[in-house]
Amino acid sequence: MSATIFGLLGAALVGIGLFGLLVRRDALLRILAFNLLGGGVFLVFGAVARRGAGAGLPADPVPQAIILTGIVVAFAATTLAVALVLRLAAAKDRG
Amino acid sequence: MSAGMLPVLAVMLPVLGMVLALPLGARGAERLTLALAPLGLAVAVAIAVVVYGGSAPIRHELGHWAPPLGLAFRVDGLSAAMMVTAAVVIGATALFARGQFGTAAGEAETRRAFAFWPLLLAIWGATNLALAANDLFTFYVALELLTFAAMPMVALDGKRETLEAALRYLMFALLGSVLYLLGVALMYGAAGTLDVVVLASRAGGTYPVLLAAALMTAGLLAKTALLPLHLWLPPAHAGAPAAASAVLSALVVKGSFVILLRLWFGVLPGIPGPMAAQILAGLGAAAILLGSVAALAQERLKLLVAYSTVAQIGYLFLMFPLIASMPGTETAAKAWTGGVVQAVAHAFAKAAMFLTVGLMAARLGHDRIRDIAGAGRALPVPMITFGLAGLTLMGVPPSGGFAAKWLLLAAAIEAGQWWWALVILCGGLLTGGYVYRVLSVGLRAGEATAPTRSADGQGIALVLAIVSVLLGFLPLGAFGLVQIGRLDLGP
Amino acid sequence: MIADLLIVAAIVALALPVVLARSAFTAVALFVAYGLLLAFAWVRLDAVDVALTEAAIGAGLSGVLLLGAARRLAGGPPVEDAPPGKAQVALIGVGCAGLAVALGAVILALPDPAPSLAEPVMANIAAIEVGNPVTAVLMGFRGLDTLLEAAVLVLAVVALWALAPDAAWGAAPGWRQPPATDGPLALLARVLPPIGVVVAVHILWVGADAPGGKFQAAAILAAMWLLPWMAGIAAPPPISRAWLRIVIAAGPVAFILAGFAGSVLQGAFLAYPPGYAKAVIIAVEVVLTASIAVALALLVLGPPAEDRGA
Numbered sequence: 001m002s003a004t005i006f007g008l009l010g011a012a013l014v015g016i017g018l019f020g021l022l023v024r025r026d027a028l029l030r031i032l033a034f035n036l037l038g039g040g041v042f043l044v045f046g047a048v049a050r051r052g053a054g055a056g057l058p059a060d061p062v063p064q065a066i067i068l069t070g071i072v073v074a075f076a077a078t079t080l081a082v083a084l085v086l087r088l089a090a091a092k093d094r095g
Numbered sequence: 096m097s098a099g100m101l102p103v104l105a106v107m108l109p110v111l112g113m114v115l116a117l118p119l120g121a122r123g124a125e126r127l128t129l130a131l132a133p134l135g136l137a138v139a140v141a142i143a144v145v146v147y148g149g150s151a152p153i154r155h156e157l158g159h160w161a162p163p164l165g166l167a168f169r170v171d172g173l174s175a176a177m178m179v180t181a182a183v184v185i186g187a188t189a190l191f192a193r194g195q196f197g198t199a200a201g202e203a204e205t206r207r208a209f210a211f212w213p214l215l216l217a218i219w220g221a222t223n224l225a226l227a228a229n230d231l232f233t234f235y236v237a238l239e240l241l242t243f244a245a246m247p248m249v250a251l252d253g254k255r256e257t258l259e260a261a262l263r264y265l266m267f268a269l270l271g272s273v274l275y276l277l278g279v280a281l282m283y284g285a286a287g288t289l290d291v292v293v294l295a296s297r298a299g300g301t302y303p304v305l306l307a308a309a310l311m312t313a314g315l316l317a318k319t320a321l322l323p324l325h326l327w328l329p330p331a332h333a334g335a336p337a338a339a340s341a342v343l344s345a346l347v348v349k350g351s352f353v354i355l356l357r358l359w360f361g362v363l364p365g366i367p368g369p370m371a372a373q374i375l376a377g378l379g380a381a382a383i384l385l386g387s388v389a390a391l392a393q394e395r396l397k398l399l400v401a402y403s404t405v406a407q408i409g410y411l412f413l414m415f416p417l418i419a420s421m422p423g424t425e426t427a428a429k430a431w432t433g434g435v436v437q438a439v440a441h442a443f444a445k446a447a448m449f450l451t452v453g454l455m456a457a458r459l460g461h462d463r464i465r466d467i468a469g470a471g472r473a474l475p476v477p478m479i480t481f482g483l484a485g486l487t488l489m490g491v492p493p494s495g496g497f498a499a500k501w502l503l504l505a506a507a508i509e510a511g512q513w514w515w516a517l518v519i520l521c522g523g524l525l526t527g528g529y530v531y532r533v534l535s536v537g538l539r540a541g542e543a544t545a546p547t548r549s550a551d552g553q554g555i556a557l558v559l560a561i562v563s564v565l566l567g568f569l570p571l572g573a574f575g576l577v578q579i580g581r582l583d584l585g586p
Numbered sequence: 587m588i589a590d591l592l593i594v595a596a597i598v599a600l601a602l603p604v605v606l607a608r609s610a611f612t613a614v615a616l617f618v619a620y621g622l623l624l625a626f627a628w629v630r631l632d633a634v635d636v637a638l639t640e641a642a643i644g645a646g647l648s649g650v651l652l653l654g655a656a657r658r659l660a661g662g663p664p665v666e667d668a669p670p671g672k673a674q675v676a677l678i679g680v681g682c683a684g685l686a687v688a689l690g691a692v693i694l695a696l697p698d699p700a701p702s703l704a705e706p707v708m709a710n711i712a713a714i715e716v717g718n719p720v721t722a723v724l725m726g727f728r729g730l731d732t733l734l735e736a737a738v739l740v741l742a743v744v745a746l747w748a749l750a751p752d753a754a755w756g757a758a759p760g761w762r763q764p765p766a767t768d769g770p771l772a773l774l775a776r777v778l779p780p781i782g783v784v785v786a787v788h789i790l791w792v793g794a795d796a797p798g799g800k801f802q803a804a805a806i807l808a809a810m811w812l813l814p815w816m817a818g819i820a821a822p823p824p825i826s827r828a829w830l831r832i833v834i835a836a837g838p839v840a841f842i843l844a845g846f847a848g849s850v851l852q853g854a855f856l857a858y859p860p861g862y863a864k865a866v867i868i869a870v871e872v873v874l875t876a877s878i879a880v881a882l883a884l885l886v887l888g889p890p891a892e893d894r895g896a
Contacts, residue, residue, distance in 0.1 A: 008694075016598075037273050075882075111842050158848065205752070
């Protein structure tokens, strides 16, 4: 049951994040929207993992491992995007 | 040493080099890259020899864990051909880049030199990973490596326009990645594995699989810059330094393209259906025509070459309906070979063209097309290079581009889809138009003068252009390499 | 069930205003709260490993990064691009809602019983010699992915530093922080790190057999390392320092060497010798944790900024 509920939450977050990414023009808000979208994707994956419970495990460990590394890489992507936005803002300040 | 070690070396040598580049610093990284280039080329050639000789893909199960639990490398003919291409392009670019990004003994490390060498190695490792891997999530890692390496390549000059181009590219690329990853999640939910070969037998045409395929395709198209998702490409590829543009256009967009081939013809043979394939090729045709027209209209050389990439990417998508509508036939084989040879020939030609255009801009002090009159006398070798690479892009015989476009044309007619043949012919004419425009102005008598400089790499660009033409002289049997281990014909 | 629905409602209630917010600052504050709630969702999904990572990275480190960015950007030049028109927004809204609905429908249509690798993982976990199945996947069955992700973090540091202004090259990363010698932050920066380091070491150590592991430990270590810098009571090392670069690279290098050792001794890349698998994995994880912690901290700080220039 939890798997389905959070899977659907993931689907909703994908929609919300994608909307923000496409509609907002502010770069930082876009980065936030990208993170919401990413969070939704990980939740969908998490629901898939939970559905795969078996062999005495509460969830399938393979997608869980993939989500773990995925979160770390998504964070790295966020830092790069933020750095680029800040650098661009500084370049614009100087004219 | 077993043959299975070869793909491991092809991936790990550049990755290890990229990691070591950080403590080594700019000068050490440069020397390491130049040492790895011949080594990596030897590995790629050995891979091609083993695959061609054995007429079978090389497989290597990592840690002895067989899929679906573990991960396996699987290097088929397509991978082998592209690995050799990547090794040559990377090696040539590295040699060329010594001028711009070299650090002399005792000289302090600069930001540009510090960044360039590990980024170049990362692109190489990621490309080889996309070619060797056989797992949808490992592909994702390769895509992220490509994005993280390509983005700073675009912004290497640190100018405001290039920072803007880099941000736009990053947003497209990250959106592409996350859509792809969503597809991966659904695919795992539907089939319980991410291994391409295992998926081929498990993934039916259910709704989760179809939505997964659509999301992954959309993500990969954004990264491959197929029209209408191409908007990021021209400013990014035109704004980067020449050596960076060369690998971005030659290799980076091909990485996501190869993954798309694995998805459509490995994971889902026959499932997306001929209609979806027609749409992909329709976008490809639009890219060929609109990209070429846009190239014709450019005032600046580098932008012209960048729009030419948009157009040439379009040709890669013509193979989809030809294979999808006639699976397993001789026609499908022709279309497959045509598409892959196009990817290879374009890699050589476009790397040559970006290097040579960058060199001309550096020597002339500008890259305005209308002001290059006289360049023919002042810069004969770069003009010849541009012309030779242009032959391949046009598809004039004998050149690699001709072989590719001829195979696609023949397959289109055999499949009864003559409209693609028409697109190929029109595209060739338009390409001829923009290449001729540059040559005609350049060969006119004029004011353009260029200070002579020794060893600025004009010979390297020329060699790449010659290779792109010589591909057309290969006996047809040699192209049989890319047929080996085709996934749509069964594992 | 009710708890699940409450968490879902709260997360949606926080996510929607993030994309609709007027100011980036508000949006970031909401986003951090969202990240913390998301960690609860992971607990409810029986993914304690992921919950720890989400709390440490998704809410903690991301929060520091984004709040800092919002503060830097406040009062900056306005956004130049024209916002999309009403009709276009409506169209995009319908499209995104459509995608969410299709996705939801497909999630409900996933096969039952779900295909899973839980059984083969448990059948083979003895060969990896660790008790935590997620660690077994990360370091064993899919070790290649983890190795390459570690390399991605090194690449991310290179990519980040490549964005530095030339004038600041080689200097310390990030902006100068005003020293806060006696505020609450300074107190925190003095008291918290020793506790945090102990917690991180514990999480790394138990990660072999219980929830936890290198990513979670590294994120906590990174946060502890960042605190004194943010409080201005210590300065981060300049990016030209050799030891700093060696630490970042050491983890992936150790992992790759372990991989090649497998090639030589066992005939396959990343194959661990029987009886020594756990020892090799823990050795690699310890080095990897240090590398990931340093990389994460540097990623939060950003490249050397303008005011670091000579």
